[in-house]
Amino acid sequence: MESTYADMTLDQLFGEHPHAREFFSALGLSSLPEGQTLGRTVAALDEELLLDVGIERQDLLGQFCDYMAGIERLRNQQQALVSSVTVLGGRDKSGNPENFRLELRPGEVTCIVGPTGSGKSRFLADIEWLAQGDSPTGRTVLINGAAPDLARRYAVEQKLVAQLSQNMNFVMDLSAEEFIRLHAESRMVADPAAITATILELANSLAGEQFTPVTPVTALSGGQSRALMIADVACLSSSPIVLIDEIENAGIDRKRALSLLADQDKIVLMSTHDPILALMGQQRLIFKNGGVSSIRSTSPAERANLTLFEEMDARLTAVRHALRNGEEIAGEF
Ligand SMILES: Nc1ncnc2c1ncn2[C@@H]1O[C@H](COP(=O)(O)OP(=O)(O)OP(=O)(O)O)[C@@H](O)[C@H]1O
Numbered sequence: 001m002e003s004t005y006a007d008m009t010l011d012q013l014f015g016e017h018p019h020a021r022e023f024f025s026a027l028g029l030s031s032l033p034e035g036q037t038l039g040r041t042v043a044a045l046d047e048e049l050l051l052d053v054g055i056e057r058q059d060l061l062g063q064f065c066d067y068m069a070g071i072e073r074l075r076n077q078q079q080a081l082v083s084s085v086t087v088l089g090g091r092d093k094s095g096n097p098e099n100f101r102l103e104l105r106p107g108e109v110t111c112i113v114g115p116t117g118s119g120k121s122r123f124l125a126d127i128e129w130l131a132q133g134d135s136p137t138g139r140t141v142l143i144n145g146a147a148p149d150l151a152r153r154y155a156v157e158q159k160l161v162a163q164l165s166q167n168m169n170f171v172m173d174l175s176a177e178e179f180i181r182l183h184a185e186s187r188m189v190a191d192p193a194a195i196t197a198t199i200l201e202l203a204n205s206l207a208g209e210q211f212t213p214v215t216p217v218t219a220l221s222g223g224q225s226r227a228l229m230i231a232d233v234a235c236l237s238s239s240p241i242v243l244i245d246e247i248e249n250a251g252i253d254r255k256r257a258l259s260l261l262a263d264q265d266k267i268v269l270m271s272t273h274d275p276i277l278a279l280m281g282q283q284r285l286i287f288k289n290g291g292v293s294s295i296r297s298t299s300p301a302e303r304a305n306l307t308l309f310e311e312m313d314a315r316l317t318a319v320r321h322a323l324r325n326g327e328e329i330a331g332e333f
Contacts, residue, residue, distance in 0.1 A: 005068070006039030006061060013038055016263070018202055018235055023067045025194040027053045038064075082106070082160060082240040083144055085267055087127065090138030092291025093119070098139075100292050102285070106240060106265040109258055111278045113271075114287030120271040122290065124243045127269060128161045137290065162239035164229055176200060176220065177213035180232060187236055195235060202231035202260070206253045227257070234260045244270040255280060255310075276313055279306040 005013065011034040014021045024032060029049070032041055042060050050057055084105055089098030104110055112120045119137070126139045130148050133140050141148070143160065172179065180199050184192035204210050207227035211220060220228065233242055242261050258280055261268050272278050283297045298306075318333050 003039075005064060006042075007037055009037050010034040010041060017068065017071075018198055018231075018260070019071050020064075020068065021198050021201075022191060022194040023064055025197060026191045027055065029053070082267070084142075085127070085241060086142040086145060088140040088142070089292060090126075090131075090133070090135075090140070092137075092289045094289060096291065098291045100295060102292075102295065104267045104269070106267055107262050108283075109262050109268040109270065109281040111270050111272055111281035111284040112287065113273070113278050113284050114293075118287040119290035120287050121245055123285070123287070123292070124163070124245060124269060124271055127241065128163055128243055130160070159239050161241045161243060162233045162237045163243045163245070164226065164233065165245045172217060174217055175214045176203075176211060176217055176228060179217050180228070180236075183232060183236055187238070189236070199228070199231045199235050202235065203228040206230060206257050206260075230257045230260065234264050234266075240266060242266045242268050244268065246270075246272055246274075276306065276309050279303070279309070 008016075010032055014034070029045070036044075038061070042057065045057065045060075047057075050060075055063065084103055087100075087102045087104070089100040089102075091097055102110075112123060114120055122135075122137060123139075126135050126137055127141055129135060130141045130143070131137070131139050132147060148160075174182070177196055177200060181192050181196045184195045184199075189195050200213055203224070204227070207221075207224045209221060209224060211224050215224075217225070217228075233239070254274075254277055258268065258270070258277070268281075270277065270281065278284055279298055279302050281298060283295060285292050286294045286296065315333050319329055322329060322333070
């Protein structure tokens, strides 16, 4: 394991494992050269710096591995909490039975597509509510194959489901840093300052437009709030299920946001009208008239098309930027 981490560059390491950064921040080693491998970085660390943090150079990688193994254990515990979510079909708006049994596992992204008003948000609401045949759709949600107990349905702490919805309005008079730090402290993490810094950095890497730690949460744009909440859910929330009601048009790096959540072994369900997002999931549910009309796995051919659509999207993004900069939209884009 030590050599795997040692051979990764720091930007790779921090990109794939957001928690890795906290280990170094907690040691006071926050400004590390990100282009270098971890092994080289450790070899080049100043002797006095190491003396200050009280750690031997040869022990640093081993301690880092222990820390990462601890993070993995925590993740497994969370996974043990919810190893599957099963949704049993109910009925569509006309009362026709849906006849499906859907099993969702940690680390999977499931997309929900269908025309406006076809019941996508209702489906997410059924999961959020852990419906037991008692919602307008008559669907039933099982956790680990069984009906969840009442405490789970009404829990305010340790909620199973975190929800990211399209409209996010903050009403608190706090800066982004204060807001996240309050959350970190309430979750009693070992180093709230370090995790707050990680979340703010991650959110900025997802958001199109940067914001600073002192930006009031009420002044964040839609995309920035969205990015902040995604980073927060990925790093701080213990909820194993994440429901996302549309992240298109939010001006954030959608692909990274999704893989970040899936990498944290969350069960991700996302309602979307965006074809790129719809093909990013492992499977998609197609809605009609309030019911699931079919379930499709993303095929290899669709994945190949996704690459093409992403290139088209990148071109359109370039046009959008050029328009915003007042440029003429002519020639190659
Ligand atoms: N199976 C159902 N039985 C009864 N009512 C339903 C059913 N499914 C959805 N509805 C109701 O239909 C309305 C529209 O559904 P919903 O808001 O979920 O659509 P949507 O696909 O999310 O639309 P949009 O894409 O515009 O957000 C809601 O009032 C919802 O409660």
